[in-house]
Amino acid sequence: xxKLIIGxxxxxxxxxxxxxxxxxxxxxxxxxxxxxxxxxxxxxAVSADGVDYQKAYDSVxxxxxxxxxxxxxxxxxxxx
Numbered sequence: 077x078x079k080l081i082i083g084x085x086x087x088x089x090x091x092x093x094x095x096x097x098x099x100x101x102x103x104x105x106x107x108x109x110x111x112x113x114x115x116x117x118x119x120x121a122v123s124a125d126g127v128d129y130q131k132a133y134d135s136v137x138x139x140x141x142x143x144x145x146x147x148x149x150x151x152x153x154x155x156x
Contacts (some may be wrong), residue, residue, distance in 0.1 A: 099153035108144035112137045 117135035121128045 096153045099149060103146045103149035103153055105144045105146070108140060112140035112144060 114135045114137070118132060121131035121135060
């Protein structure tokens with residue numbers, strides 16, 4: 077969880093033009109990221125009325141999501 081918070085903080089203070097989006101993309105282990113989402117809960121967040129963003133947020137295991145990020149690579153992407 078700490079890695080996820082640090083990652084979000086770093087992204088929030090980094091100007092968009094200073095990011096290497098290719099490196100940022102590569103910093104995420106897609107398999108682990110996919111495993112962090114409970115698809116049944118995620119599908120329950122979508123209805124004809126729109127998206128319940130709280131339910132969508134709750135469908136993600138934040139610890140697994142954080143573990144899917146290689147912070148060294150993500151930091152390098154922000155220091156381009």
